[in-house]
Amino acid sequence: MNAINHFISASEELKQISGQDYRPCVVILGSFNSGKSTLLNSLLEEDVSPVGIIPTTSCLMHFTYGSTFKARTSGSGEKRVFHHKEQLYSFLAKVGLAGGRVDVEMPSGILKKCRLVDTPGIDSPGGDAGRLAEQAAAEADKIIYLFHQRGIEDYNRVFLYRLASLWKKKSLSDISFWINCNLGPCDGTSLETTRSALREIFLSQVRLNTINTAKRENVEMLRKFLEVELARDCLQHAAEKLKKMDRELPERLKKAARIRDDALFLCEFWKVRETARKVLEAEKQIYSVPSVLKEIDGHFNLINSSNLGTSGAAPGGRPYRPKAAGLKEIKKALLELSFSLLEQNELLNFVDRSKLTRFFRQVEEERFTVAAAGGFSTGKSTFFNAILKEKVLPAADGPTTASVTRIFFGRQKKATVYTPLQVPCSFSG
Structure with a gap:
């Protein structure tokens, strides 16, 4: 550092x-x-x-x-x-x-x-x-x-x-x-x-x-x-000025040598010396840039290892395994959070109230939509039949489900089929 x-x-x-x-x-x-x-x-x-x-x-x-x-x-x-x-x-x-x-x-x-x-x-x-x-x-x-x-x-x-x-x-x-x-x-x-x-x-x-x-x-x-x-930007912006100062040093030394008063000569010579020192220091800084950047990268490699959890150090302390909440506790927490968000007027611009209200009702009524997707004959219909404990959906080795089928709770078994409206059209040439 x-x-x-x-x-x-x-x-x-x-x-x-x-x-x-x-x-x-x-x-x-x-x-x-x-x-x-x-x-x-x-x-x-x-x-x-x-x-x-x-x-x-x-x-x-x-x-x-x-x-x-x-x-x-x-x-x-x-x-x-x-x-x-x-x-x-x-x-x-x-x-x-x-x-x-x-x-x-x-x-x-x-x-x-x-x-x-x-x-x-x-x-x-x-x-x-x-x-x-x-x-x-x-x-x-x-x-x-x-x-x-x-x-x-x-x-x-x-x-x-x-x-x-x-x-x-x-x-x-x-x-x-x-x-x-x-x-x-x-x-x-x-x-x-x-x-x-x-x-x-x-x-x-x-x-x-x-x-x-x-x-x-x-x-x-x-x-x-x-x-x-x-600092690198500063060096780049100062480069031209420093080059000009470096080029002026020989002429300044000649002028200083022509000064007969010792005190004035020493004063001017000291100024030239200081300028030369600063120019040399700048050159050293320019040459040191690669090593400084390498040191910076080394520090960030350590920070990355720490933040990514790959430091290699053995974990200490005791493992912490929080007790998993049951479905009732999760439902209660979701209802409280949703209700709290709906009640805060300052969040009106950041929250879609209609979606949040719909979510609140879904949680309250415990009614959710579960969809099954996959290639044909992967067991989707068989899976739902097993959950329902009844063969409701057709299942076979080949494709059998040709349309989207929605299953809801009802007091009696009832199936409603929606067919697309077809209108025959005749064209005369």
Whole structure:
């Protein structure tokens, strides 16, 4: 870690001598509840962006460095200014500012090196979420993309194809993908599936790792990764300035040699020496990039092993096998959960009440539909006859069921056959 820290600190010195004041825009993207706001708050080392189990970020939130906290809202409704984060929280909780923008200035170490943007989940309810995410991506210099623990899903694929199109003229190395294992270790299937899908979408190998936003050391390593990437950008932007400074050194030495006053000569010679030292230090940093990146990859390999549960360490403690609930307990829990969701008015925009009501009634009445599918003569009809303990459906070695057959409870046996309406048509030539 010493090499990484030295590389990051040296880039700050280079930024000062090259006169750079540019701070790249880093955008955090992903589906809702994938840990975007949690990660951003960890990077800022302060809870500023709203976090919850339902979509809470409904607008773009831009964070830049400032000596004191100040937030301005724009783009949707009345423009407001806040000087305390609690006031901003309260306003966003009540109004929401869907489709708008919040610009936040605050003192934070990471904001001295870049600007951060928190975005709504790409699959959040409402039509503006995807548009806002694309807007932020188009303006980004770097992107941190978070997946749920289950990895890439259909809405990720659709959005990422659009992102790949937006990013054609930019470097793919400026996008990093992360599977958030904040719900516990996973088996690694989602990692391989997601890596394969990303290669297909972007037509190239991409950077994909796991992270657990609930673990401080994981987030701290991602911070180091981001700072190294920003330091590499700093080196690239400073390269031309450093080359120019290097070319000017011989002429500056000649001018210093013509100075007859000893004090002035030593002063100018010291300045030339310092410039030469910084140029040499920059060259060392450029040559050290491969070893720093290798060290970063080594740390993430360890993190991946930990998050994927493949560390090889023997499990400790006692095995925990919770007592399985019976059908009555499961039914009661489902009814209580469904009723609770139906009663919460704040979830009206996120819950299909008609489907939930229908589900509630199904559970309450204990009536569900079970379908059997498969090739002919695989035993579907025989299976249902065995469950019913009566030969109700025709079964034979060849195809016997030519239409969909539905079986319901009734007090008496009754069969209703629906035939398609056929109308004879005659055509004259």
